[in-house]
Amino acid sequence: MPAKRLLMIVGDFGEDYETMVPFQALQAVGHKVEAVCPEKGEGDTVKTAVHDFRGDQTYVESRGHDFRLTASMDEIDPAEYDGLVLPGGRAPEYLRTYDEVLDAVRHFFEADKPVAAICHAAQILAAADVIEGRTCAAYSALESDVESAGGEYYDGVTTDGNLVTGRDWSDHVEWLAQFFDVLGTEVEHGDRVAERAED
Numbered sequence: 070m071p072a073k074r075l076l077m078i079v080g081d082f083g084e085d086y087e088t089m090v091p092f093q094a095l096q097a098v099g100h101k102v103e104a105v106c107p108e109k110g111e112g113d114t115v116k117t118a119v120h121d122f123r124g125d126q127t128y129v130e131s132r133g134h135d136f137r138l139t140a141s142m143d144e145i146d147p148a149e150y151d152g153l154v155l156p157g158g159r160a161p162e163y164l165r166t167y168d169e170v171l172d173a174v175r176h177f178f179e180a181d182k183p184v185a186a187i188c189h190a191a192q193i194l195a196a197a198d199v200i201e202g203r204t205c206a207a208y209s210a211l212e213s214d215v216e217s218a219g220g221e222y223y224d225g226v227t228t229d230g231n232l233v234t235g236r237d238w239s240d241h242v243e244w245l246a247q248f249f250d251v252l253g254t255e256v257e258h259g260d261r262v263a264e265r266a267e268d
Contacts, residue, residue, distance in 0.1 A: 073151040073252055077104045078142075078193075079158030085117035085133030085172055086238035087156035087187050092136075095243055097155070098256055102154070105142040107167045113138050118158055120237070128237075130159075142169060147176040152252055155186025157208065157237065166194035174199060178231070185248040187235045191215055194232075205235040210233075234252065 075095055080089055095102050106115050117133030147153075153174065155161070164170050174197040186194055191207030191214060193201045201219030204227050212222040226235045226243040233251055235244035249256055252266050
């Protein structure tokens with residue numbers, strides 16, 4: 070399996086798990102992941118937020134980690150990347166206001182490259198006008214946002230062509246598994262994991 074070069078667009082108070090887990094998991098299977106944020110450079114950090122579900126009408130938010138960027142947004146060329154990852158959290162509500170973010174997102178759709186988006190990242194997809202006629206999962210409160218952008222909301226994890234979407238970090242296992250499929254990434258699992266657990 071050839072390694073892919075993947076771009077991850079993040080921002081302050083993006084969801085912690087939705088940033089950290091795919092960033093690490095994609096590297097663990099051999100891919101190169103570069104994380105960027107508008108107006109910040111390589112080595113700068115963004116603050117993350119943990120969204121927890123405790124039975125309230127919406128999530129509880131608490132401070133997460135400082136996540137270090139690996140490249141500068143204004144120095145990267147989306148054409149040099151094989152896929153895109155968009156975490157959720159609060160960051161997408163302001164990231165969608167940057168033309169450079171929307172232009173980058175549109176590139177991956179125009180070139181039919183793999184895109185993984187989760188939770189509130191649907192706000193970026195809607196602003197980029199790339200989900201019309203597509204099935205798209207997102208945080209449940211964004212169902213009307215998806216539909217207003219011409220998409221069909223899906224309550225789970227779904228793949229529609231090059232686009233893999235999920236509702237929130239509790240969907241990580243299936244969301245990442247479907248993204249691996251779209252990337253053409255083969256991961257050995259199942260019996261090997263069980264065998265290790267028995268040792």
